[in-house]
Amino acid sequence: MxxxxxxxxxxxxxxxxxxxxxxxxxxxxxxxxxxxxxxxxxxxxxxxxxxxxxxxxxxxxxxxxxxxxxxxxxxxxPPRASGPQSPPPPAPRHDSLLSRVGSAEWNLLTDEASWSPELYTVLGRDPAAPPLTLDELPSLVLDEDRPRLTSMVTGCLVDARPIDGEFRVLRPDGGVRTVHMMGEPVLGADGSTASMWAVLRDVxxxxxxxxxxxxxxxxxxxxxxxxxxxxxxxAVELQEAVLPAWHGSLRLPHTGPRTAAHAHVGPPQLDIAARHLPSSTGPRIGGDWYDALDLSDGTTLLSVGDLTGHGVGVASARAMLLGAVRGMAMAGTAPGPLLTCLNSLLDAAVQPALGSAVCLRYRPGTRLLVWARAGHPAPLLFRGGMGRALDAPDGVLLGASPGTSYGQAEETLEPGDLLLLHTDGLVPGHAGAAATHRLLAALSPHLAGAATAQDCVRAVVREFGEQRREDDACVLVARVTA
Structure with missing residues (x-):
């Protein structure tokens, strides 16, 4: 051509x-x-x-x-086609380039069409048959693709726009082929469209x-x-297993080895409530936990902690860690040695992890609180309308330093005292000392008149729960009632 x-x-x-x-x-x-x-x-x-x-x-x-x-x-x-009278080319190699690319020209002045021999192969037409005109070409095209072909040809002939599009043709052998067509109008001396040429490729x-x-x-x-x-x-199922939803305040008597979720009626010593605050950035399950356990010797164990990471692996490690905390506490292990054992446990795990925790053991008879921490914010003590962080013993993150021993601190509580334990994500945008100062300043006026631990938790949620947080958080409140 x-x-x-x-x-x-x-x-x-x-x-x-x-x-x-x-x-x-x-x-x-x-x-x-x-x-x-x-x-x-x-x-x-x-x-x-x-x-x-x-x-x-x-x-x-x-x-x-x-x-x-x-x-x-x-x-x-290769030689170009010179029109319908061109001699037929040699049979092309199966699926070769020559069998997939052909060209054509349609003269608008004489209504003549000129196809290259390869185009007959692309469209599955008999080489001896005359080439189809532009009006006849849509007869090969699937019904749903004809409007697309008509639009391309009209745009080329009327608006002189280049053609670049695809359509499907039904060949005589029943096969459907996808053809990519590229073409341009050829302008006459007066600037009008005299003909249209195109290259058609089987794609x-x-x-x-x-x-x-x-x-x-x-x-x-x-x-x-x-x-x-x-x-x-x-991860959600594991979280629900270790962080059961607490509805209302939980009163933990010291008359037997009962868990917080199954505490029976008895003389109240601590009024406890807790809440888990999920992340607002997506359904990611983190490693935060809280726990309260009434022990057989009449003491109460309180713990809050966090493992780094998200997902099933972290949720599984949290369940293992919390089980270890409960088991060692039931065996009478004090908070400092308990964290020392947890540190060794994380260091020896198949998938080592880092975590923080604070562990407290409260004896109601003397109101003595013994506690230890591992890279975690110290508990906050609110008394008489004022709040302060407890003097913290030394303690690095769990899993960070093998062989580390954790010290303990003691505090004697009074009736009406309120302890607040939390994880780092409670105050969005703040961590460490900044978060502690923010909590003390914001909560001291609200917690002074709270009648129950659950009222205290509600005050915390009102102040910090509605803010956008990148990570989940836990808060646990324990109020000395006697």
């Missing part, structure tokens, strides 16, 4: 043979590199990520093969590769979503 020029642009000079040969060499080297990596990726592995990578490699190789054949055709410069195999990549990517995305949902559900 003779080449044409639009009236408003000049002909471009074809590249030299040597430069095309260089491009072909570069393309083939790249094909070899991609294929070498592709061979190392299992084709039917169980890992969805590997299947996705293999599909991408297949698509890249397919496009590089096309580029190689395009460049070879450009270098060899069915390329679209199949891209579809396989897309489907594999979607499958991988769905599998990751399902795995994330399963992990989140497990």
């Amino acid at each position: 003779p080449s044409h020029l639009s009236a408003d642009r000049s002909a471009a000079q074809p590249p030299g043979r040597g430069s095309v040969d260089a491009l072909i060499s570069q393309t083939r080297r790249l094909k070899g590199d991609v294929d070498a990596v592709r061979r190392d990726t299992p084709a039917d592995g169980a890992d969805p990520q590997e299947r996705f990578q293999r599909a991408l490699y297949d698509l890249a190789l397919h496009q590089l093969n096309d580029l190689d054949e395009h460049l070879a055709q450009l270098r060899d410069d 069915s195999e390329l679209r199949r590769c891209r579809r396989a990549v897309s489907e594999t990517r979607d499958s991988l995305h769905h599998q990751r979503q399902a795995a994330a949902q399963t992990e989140h559900r497990l």
